[in-house]
Amino acid sequence: MKVLKAQAMGMCFGVKDAIAMVMTLPQPGETAVYGELVHNEEVLSKLREKGLTQLEEERRSAPAAKPWLVITAHGVSDREKQALLGKGKGLIDTTCPLVRRVHETAKHFAQCGYFVVVVGREGHVEVKGLVGDLSRFAVVGRPEEVRRWEADRLAVICQTTTPPALLEKVFEKISRKNFGKEIRFLDTICRPTRERQRAVEELLEEVEALVVVGGRNSNNTRQLTALAESRGVRALQVEKAADLAPDWFKGFNVVGLTAGTSTLDETIEAVYQTLLHLETGVAG
Numbered sequence: 001m002k003v004l005k006a007q008a009m010g011m012c013f014g015v016k017d018a019i020a021m022v023m024t025l026p027q028p029g030e031t032a033v034y035g036e037l038v039h040n041e042e043v044l045s046k047l048r049e050k051g052l053t054q055l056e057e058e059r060r061s062a063p064a065a066k067p068w069l070v071i072t073a074h075g076v077s078d079r080e081k082q083a084l085l086g087k088g089k090g091l092i093d094t095t096c097p098l099v100r101r102v103h104e105t106a107k108h109f110a111q112c113g114y115f116v117v118v119v120g121r122e123g124h125v126e127v128k129g130l131v132g133d134l135s136r137f138a139v140v141g142r143p144e145e146v147r148r149w150e151a152d153r154l155a156v157i158c159q160t161t162t163p164p165a166l167l168e169k170v171f172e173k174i175s176r177k178n179f180g181k182e183i184r185f186l187d188t189i190c191r192p193t194r195e196r197q198r199a200v201e202e203l204l205e206e207v208e209a210l211v212v213v214g215g216r217n218s219n220n221t222r223q224l225t226a227l228a229e230s231r232g233v234r235a236l237q238v239e240k241a242a243d244l245a246p247d248w249f250k251g252f253n254v255v256g257l258t259a260g261t262s263t264l265d266e267t268i269e270a271v272y273q274t275l276l277h278l279e280t281g282v283a284g
């Protein structure tokens with residue numbers, strides 16, 4: 001069986017930098033990560049070994065006993081930061097610069113009087129941070145959720161990991177439903193997401209099935225899987241090499257390999273090597 005790797009895949013610089021910073025903290029026992037630093041069990045267990053505590057994303061506002069908190073690459077709103085500082089916490093901020101840029105853009109539009117429409121997943125931690133400082137906004141995940149809003153001036157931005165094709169569809173619907181209004185649009189998809197999506201699109205032209213390596217909670221991993229399925233290519237999502245089952249690949253001659261932005265390079269390599277040596281009954 002032939003295995004083709006996507007040209008761009010795996011952990012983005014934003015997550016890598018956040019992990020590198022946390023791994024070298026001088027006071028890990030005094031520090032809790034405010035939510036999931038990365039949707040990757042291997043990395044999380046390394047953090048636990050170092051003595052770091054991690055607060056569950058859904059329940060992170062519960063008071064942490066630790067005096068230091070790590071803000072993850074997904075970022076939080078200024079309001080939330082102030083609330084944490086007000087509780088006497090020290091903050092170690094690993095917000096990705098590309099997420100920070102979207103926050104600045106959203107605030108700028110809001111200050112200029114626009115109603116901000118965020119294309120993204122409602123309730124996702126990055127989106128919560130983005131809208132946390134806004135008073136007039138809407139979050140839209142799918143074209144079906146688009147409405148004609150009351151405001152006359154709209155500014156449309158998006159979660160950094162939004163699939164470009166989805167953004168295009170949602171924006172088209174926003175323009176149609178809000179015809180006659182002033183609409184500003186800034187595509188805030190981050191470069192690593194765009195490169196990974198493009199690489200998968202290219203790969204899907206050449207393969208019969210796609211292996212996607214990534215955490216089950218990872219938004220961008222799910223989107224890579226969904227992209228393959230939308231093109232009629234079978235997608236197999238795994239977290240590690242041990243999850244691969246030879247039976248899945250019976251009858252396939254060429255499979256593709258990609259990975260979400262929270263996946264370590266060594267995990268991708270282990271999956272690749274395992275795929276190359278799977279006994280599928282098809283010669284490689």
Ligand code: SF4
Nearest residue numbers: 012014096098160190
């Ligand atoms: S996915 Fe993009 S925005 Fe998010 S941490 Fe990675 S580089 Fe930054």
